[in-house]
Amino acid sequence: MSLYKSARWCCLLLSLVAPIAGYGFGESVNLGTPLTEAEIERVDITIFPNGHNLPVGRGSVTEGRQVYFERCALCHGDSGTEGPSHRLTGSVGLFSIWDPLRIKRIQEVNGLLVMSTGQQWPYATTIFDYVRRAMPHVNPKSLSNNQVYAITAYILYLNELVDESFTVDRTNLPSIEMPALKRFVRAK
Ligand code: HEC
Numbered sequence: 001m002s003l004y005k006s007a008r009w010c011c012l013l014l015s016l017v018a019p020i021a022g023y024g025f026g027e028s029v030n031l032g033t034p035l036t037e038a039e040i041e042r043v044d045i046t047i048f049p050n051g052h053n054l055p056v057g058r059g060s061v062t063e064g065r066q067v068y069f070e071r072c073a074l075c076h077g078d079s080g081t082e083g084p085s086h087r088l089t090g091s092v093g094l095f096s097i098w099d100p101l102r103i104k105r106i107q108e109v110n111g112l113l114v115m116s117t118g119q120q121w122p123y124a125t126t127i128f129d130y131v132r133r134a135m136p137h138v139n140p141k142s143l144s145n146n147q148v149y150a151i152t153a154y155i156l157y158l159n160e161l162v163d164e165s166f167t168v169d170r171t172n173l174p175s176i177e178m179p180a181l182k183r184f185v186r187a188k
Contacts, residue, residue: 045129045132045133046129047125047126047128047129047132048125049122049123049125049126049174050125050174051125051170051171051173051174054125054128054170054173054174055145055170056145057144057145057146057148057149057169057170058149058167058168058169059146059147059148059149059150059152059153059167059168060150060153060165060166060167060168061150061153061154061156061157061162061163061164061165061166061167062164063146063147063150063153064149064151064152064153064154064157065154066150067143067147067151067154068151068154071135071136071143072135072136072151075137076088079158080155081116085137086116086117087116087117088116088117088118088155088158088159089116089117089118089119089155089158089159090116090118117155117159118155118156118158118159118161118178119159119179119180120180121178121180122183122184123174123178124152124156124161124173124174124176124177124178125174127152127155127156128148128149128152131143131148131151131155132145132148149168149169149173150168152168152173153166153167153168156168156176161176161178161179162176
């Protein structure tokens, strides 16, 4: 075997053995620190459309109304329509041409779209997810799970999707059908 050929075999052999020898069998790279259960609970907050990952808890429309007036009405208006921030009920966006808020918006901010949570969002579970992670705007993640359930119930009530005696929990929230679902096309 020429010198060149033996060098080539050596290189090949080394490249196969080196990774195994380097890390050793069954050894992990040992980077980072495993999260505790409490930490996982704090960061793993994505709620899926089918309700997967919804926490234990419940909240009624009546409780939600109270939280709403204490923490949300300031920006979303007493009825969820006046703003100044996003509209939570009413308008069906592009579909309601004569919505008074749209006309005001066209005149004032030259914007066409009037979004409303209740009419634009396809899944009720997203209301829970969004409010829990992002609202109130000035102090996100400050609400308890029960308060978020209650607020979700109240927003659904404002949109006439549940009645006043309704209590939302992890089992019934995914089954509430949002009017916007039919406007979405599922990508395969
Ligand atoms: C200080 C003002 C402020 C307060 C208080 C506030 N919000 Fe908001 N909210 C906003 C703003 C601004 C946005 C738009 C945020 C964005 O698009 O990034 C918003 C967006 C939302 C949306 C999404 C609207 C949409 O259809 O896109 C929901 C739902 C919502 N807020 C619910 C709540 C709830 C529930 C509370 C009370 C717990 C609350 N907000 C308190 C300012 C506020």
